[in-house]
Amino acid sequence: MSDTPVAAAPVDVDDERLAYRGVFQRLLVRPEIGAIIGAAAIWAFFWAVATEFGKAGGILPVLAVASTLGIMAVAVSLLMIGGEFDLSSGAATGTLGIVTILLVKDVGELGGAGLSLFIAIPLSLVVALGLGWFNGTMVERTGLPSFIVTLATFFILRGFKLGFSKLIIDNITVGRIDEGHGYDFFVKIFGSTWVRNDHQFEARDAVYTIGILGGIAVLVVAVCELNYLRKERFNPAGLGIFLAGLAGIVAGIAVLHSTDGTGANAAAGVIMAASGIVAFIGLASWRYAPQALEAFSLPSGVPVKVAGGVGLVGAGLLSAWQLDVDSQESVLDLVSGFRWPLVVVGGAFAGFVAVARGVAKISGPDTAENAHGLFRVVTISIASAFSIYAFMFMTTEQGLRAILFGLLILAGFVVLGLASTGAGRTSSTAKSIVQMVIAVSLVALAFFIRGQSGTPKFRSEVFTIVLALAILMVGWALTSARFRTRSDIDGDADKLGSRLAIGGLVAVFVGLAIKLLFTTDAEIAAGIPRAQLRVEFLWFVGVTALATFVLGRTKFGSWIFAVGGNKDAARQIGVPAARTKTQLFMIVSVAAWLVGLLLAFRLNTLQSGTGNGLEFEYIIAAVVGGTFLTGGYGSAFGASIGAVIMAMSKQGIPASRWNSDWRFAFLGAILLAAVIANNFIRTKAEASR
Amino acid sequence: MSSLIELDNIGKFYGNIIALQGVTTEVHAGEVTCVLGDNGAGKSTFIKILAGVHQHDEGEMKLDGESVKFNSPREALDRGVAAVYQDLAMVPLMSVWRNFFLGAEPTKGTWPLRWVDKAKAKSVAKAELAQMGIDIRDTEQPVGTLSGGERQSVAIARAVHFGAKVLILDEPTSALGVKQSGVVLKYTLAARDRGLGVIFITHNPHHAYPVGDRFMILNRGKSMGNFAKADLPRDELVRMMAGGAELDQLTHELESTAEGTDR
Numbered sequence: 001m002s003d004t005p006v007a008a009a010p011v012d013v014d015d016e017r018l019a020y021r022g023v024f025q026r027l028l029v030r031p032e033i034g035a036i037i038g039a040a041a042i043w044a045f046f047w048a049v050a051t052e053f054g055k056a057g058g059i060l061p062v063l064a065v066a067s068t069l070g071i072m073a074v075a076v077s078l079l080m081i082g083g084e085f086d087l088s089s090g091a092a093t094g095t096l097g098i099v100t101i102l103l104v105k106d107v108g109e110l111g112g113a114g115l116s117l118f119i120a121i122p123l124s125l126v127v128a129l130g131l132g133w134f135n136g137t138m139v140e141r142t143g144l145p146s147f148i149v150t151l152a153t154f155f156i157l158r159g160f161k162l163g164f165s166k167l168i169i170d171n172i173t174v175g176r177i178d179e180g181h182g183y184d185f186f187v188k189i190f191g192s193t194w195v196r197n198d199h200q201f202e203a204r205d206a207v208y209t210i211g212i213l214g215g216i217a218v219l220v221v222a223v224c225e226l227n228y229l230r231k232e233r234f235n236p237a238g239l240g241i242f243l244a245g246l247a248g249i250v251a252g253i254a255v256l257h258s259t260d261g262t263g264a265n266a267a268a269g270v271i272m273a274a275s276g277i278v279a280f281i282g283l284a285s286w287r288y289a290p291q292a293l294e295a296f297s298l299p300s301g302v303p304v305k306v307a308g309g310v311g312l313v314g315a316g317l318l319s320a321w322q323l324d325v326d327s328q329e330s331v332l333d334l335v336s337g338f339r340w341p342l343v344v345v346g347g348a349f350a351g352f353v354a355v356a357r358g359v360a361k362i363s364g365p366d367t368a369e370n371a372h373g374l375f376r377v378v379t380i381s382i383a384s385a386f387s388i389y390a391f392m393f394m395t396t397e398q399g400l401r402a403i404l405f406g407l408l409i410l411a412g413f414v415v416l417g418l419a420s421t422g423a424g425r426t427s428s429t430a431k432s433i434v435q436m437v438i439a440v441s442l443v444a445l446a447f448f449i450r451g452q453s454g455t456p457k458f459r460s461e462v463f464t465i466v467l468a469l470a471i472l473m474v475g476w477a478l479t480s481a482r483f484r485t486r487s488d489i490d491g492d493a494d495k496l497g498s499r500l501a502i503g504g505l506v507a508v509f510v511g512l513a514i515k516l517l518f519t520t521d522a523e524i525a526a527g528i529p530r531a532q533l534r535v536e537f538l539w540f541v542g543v544t545a546l547a548t549f550v551l552g553r554t555k556f557g558s559w560i561f562a563v564g565g566n567k568d569a570a571r572q573i574g575v576p577a578a579r580t581k582t583q584l585f586m587i588v589s590v591a592a593w594l595v596g597l598l599l600a601f602r603l604n605t606l607q608s609g610t611g612n613g614l615e616f617e618y619i620i621a622a623v624v625g626g627t628f629l630t631g632g633y634g635s636a637f638g639a640s641i642g643a644v645i646m647a648m649s650k651q652g653i654p655a656s657r658w659n660s661d662w663r664f665a666f667l668g669a670i671l672l673a674a675v676i677a678n679n680f681i682r683t684k685a686e687a688s689r
Numbered sequence: 690m691s692s693l694i695e696l697d698n699i700g701k702f703y704g705n706i707i708a709l710q711g712v713t714t715e716v717h718a719g720e721v722t723c724v725l726g727d728n729g730a731g732k733s734t735f736i737k738i739l740a741g742v743h744q745h746d747e748g749e750m751k752l753d754g755e756s757v758k759f760n761s762p763r764e765a766l767d768r769g770v771a772a773v774y775q776d777l778a779m780v781p782l783m784s785v786w787r788n789f790f791l792g793a794e795p796t797k798g799t800w801p802l803r804w805v806d807k808a809k810a811k812s813v814a815k816a817e818l819a820q821m822g823i824d825i826r827d828t829e830q831p832v833g834t835l836s837g838g839e840r841q842s843v844a845i846a847r848a849v850h851f852g853a854k855v856l857i858l859d860e861p862t863s864a865l866g867v868k869q870s871g872v873v874l875k876y877t878l879a880a881r882d883r884g885l886g887v888i889f890i891t892h893n894p895h896h897a898y899p900v901g902d903r904f905m906i907l908n909r910g911k912s913m914g915n916f917a918k919a920d921l922p923r924d925e926l927v928r929m930m931a932g933g934a935e936l937d938q939l940t941h942e943l944e945s946t947a948e949g950t951d952r
Contacts, residue, residue, distance in 0.1 A: 553804040555794045558787050565780035572774065574763045574792035633782045 211511020
């Protein structure tokens with residue numbers, strides 16, 4: 001006909017609203033990010049209040065609980081992304097386990113089938129597929145909401161479980177699977193365990209440390225790669241500086257490990273900090289394009305805010321220190337008469353103002369502001385959780401001390417953060433200087449915590465984390481003042497950055513896994529409790545990985561998102577919507593079959609009530625992991641993190657010696673927070689016209 | 690100029706309701722045929738017959754000279770007739786490239802290890818959009834972040850890429866502002882220039898006139914005639930759309946017969 005229109009026009013003016021989103025903003029719209037932050041916060045919370053939570057003996061049981069829950073949560077999240085629910089999924093786990101056992105048994109009034117496990121297990125898989133097909137076909141054919149259809153299936157299964165168990169063996173406890181032929185073969189697949197105390201690895205802590213530190217270093221490089229503009233030509237001198245810095249860090253670690261003296265430790269710390277900053281600058285000058293130094297200018301108000309922030313942090317440190325040294329009763333006497341109303345009203349007001357401000361920021365139009373707002377809400381939520389914990393100990397002096405200290409420190413850092421944002425509006429140099437002030441305050445905080453607290457948890461771990469944060473902040477401030485932030489997409493850099501990020505995460509997880517799975521002579525001598533990892537966890541990891549691959553990388557994955565997001569559009573474009581949904585129901589029932597077998601091999605006997613009522617936990621885990629109740633958006637990986645969160649709350653509340661009746665209140669609060677966060681992400685992702 | 694689609698006295702009844710009757714028109718490659726009509730004029734029925742959602746009850750539809758009746762949207766799509774619906778065009782929470790290739794994802798590897806060739810899909814989507822003059826910075830961004838006009842444009846580019854010969858646009862501009870409508874009209878012309886036969890359905894004569902080569906006006910399920918652009922001044926088109934009076938209709942019907950167009 002005629003020639004094609006101009007290709008690849010210069011940046012279209014219609015794109016003006018689609019500014020390049022930086023690393024952190026892009027991360028924030030991922031569905032699983034809220035769950036990861038939440039998991040870290042909840043873990044930190046239980047870690048602070050329950051001694052077991054920092055140790056392998058506390059983590060492995062959490063993973064065990066998370067595994068069976070997580071396999072189902074991942075499958076349910078796929079179904080929910082596809083826009084449907086399955087209320088029969090909980091009961092199905094028990095049903096399919098019981099079906100397998102009943103097929104194996106050869107006793108009872110009806111004689112029993114007495115099949116070999118080699119036949120019974122595939123047969124129950126067929127039952128599972130049929131169950132999923134039934135759910136899916138009913139939903140698709142009748143056009144009724146899946147909520148109602150699967151609610152009916154739930155009751156049917158519940159009745160069958162009870163009815164058949166009583167009919168066949170006249171008992172509501174169905175066992176035992178180990179009577180079946182082929183048990184020795186299948187127990188390796190579905191029921192084997194790894195007992196930590198039986199596996200020694202003397203170099204464990206070295207591997208762990210190298211894995212964690214190396215992984216974090218790679219992650220830092222990845223973030224730089226994603227954030228800064230690359231140089232046209234790399235500067236080899238920078239590479240030299242970078243390597244020298246790395247060598248310095250290694251030397252510091254070596255010094256730290258070879259000596260025991262306080263002086264040498266401090267020297268090693270200084271060497272490591274300085275080398276870290278050198279390495280950071282070396283990396284930046286090797287790879288990234290520098291920017292002209294901007295004129296240093298401060299908007300009015302920033303110096304006041306900096307002074308105010310530093311003052312607040314100082315006041316916090318001073319007050320905590322003073323309360324500790326001076327007579328404690330005097331302060332309590334002062335407020336004892338109106339202590340409760342004072343704390344309640346003051347705390348509620350502070351919390352309300354802070355959250356309202358954060359939410360106001362979030363709902364604004366600017367992405368950078370949104371990121372700050374969300375960050376603020378998250379930090380405030382974590383801080384509030386700690387404050388509530390402290391509040392429970394209000395009868396002691398430590399409670400008042402913690403609240404005063406916490407509020408002052410938090411207020412100080414919030415004011416400093418505001419100052420940094422304000423300074424950033426006029427000059428990046430000024431912003432960096434304010435960030436330096438924040439870093440120095442963090443260092444002061446770290447050393448204060450080390451000096452004041454008696455428990456090793458705070459003396460070593462919190463101290464290290466806060467100090468590392470301060471070092472990262474200094475490095476970041478130095479480089480972001482001198483180097484240009486990328487403002488466009490660079491395919492190569494993005495690819496390298498995301499690969500490095502994955503590599504770094506893998507290194508960190510390998511380090512953690514080694515620490516969790518092995519023990520040392522010294523630990524056995526000290527008499528650690530017996531801890532074990534069950535094979536369920538491997539299944540959990542495998543199912544999560546498979547589901548993530550399917551969702552992200554296959555046709556079927558695209559179709560799941562499409563049928564959940566806009567079924568009519570999907571059908572219009574040629575996606576077999578009904579078939580896709582039916583297959584999703586079948587995936588859920590196959591997951592239930594797997595979980596049923598895992599439970600049967602773990603417990604050997606199953607109650608007829610097994611699994612009833614757990615379907616809502618699967619849905620909560622999926623929603624906490626960022627899956628929308630309305631379908632079309634979510635992540636399998638997020639759902640697995642959601643399951644870990646649920647497991648932590650199940651295990652953490654008794655571990656903290658609280659009444660476990662509170663567990664459901666806790667779950668409800670988590671669910672509400674997750675739904676609010678998801679809603680926010682949805683409006684972001686759908687921001688239209 | 691050969692005609693891609695010929696409709697001869699097409700009719701559609703829902704029970705005793707006559708939704709469409711005696712509609713005759715032609716769609717030519719490289720031309721934009723505008724179908725105008727007020728609400729209830731039978732525009733949606735008209736599209737649905739062309740796109741295979743419904744089947745006509747009388748008359749004949751010819752595709753490339755061959756008599757056809759589409760049983761499903763998929764069949765119509767396979768024959769090169771693609772419809773872009775105003776609200777059904779895209780899955781808003783999915784990325785641009787996933788939407789672009791939805792239902793026809795390029796894959797590599799063999800089953801069961803067959804996965805979507807993401808790099809290829811992304812680069813093809815980007816290149817194809819650029820061909821149409823749509824510049825998307827990152828095909829990974831969700832379609833929901835695009836403006837309404839851009840979404841329609843991506844849907845148009847998708848139909849073009851998958852070998853559509855006939856492109857049906859259902860009220861593409863009705864929910865859009867002035868500027869966004871301009872964007873969509875631009876891409877409509879880009880599709881026409883690539884040799885597609887475009888059917889542009891709208892109730893807005895101001896949007897139809899600048900892009901249309903031929904016009905068909907529907908009223909209460911009946912065609913008020915086919916007009917070439919040269920025979921129909923803009924004011925006339927506006928008046929035909931705006932004039933609700935029976936007298937006006939009668940006059941135009943007489944006029945069109947006098948001018949010797951199709952009816």
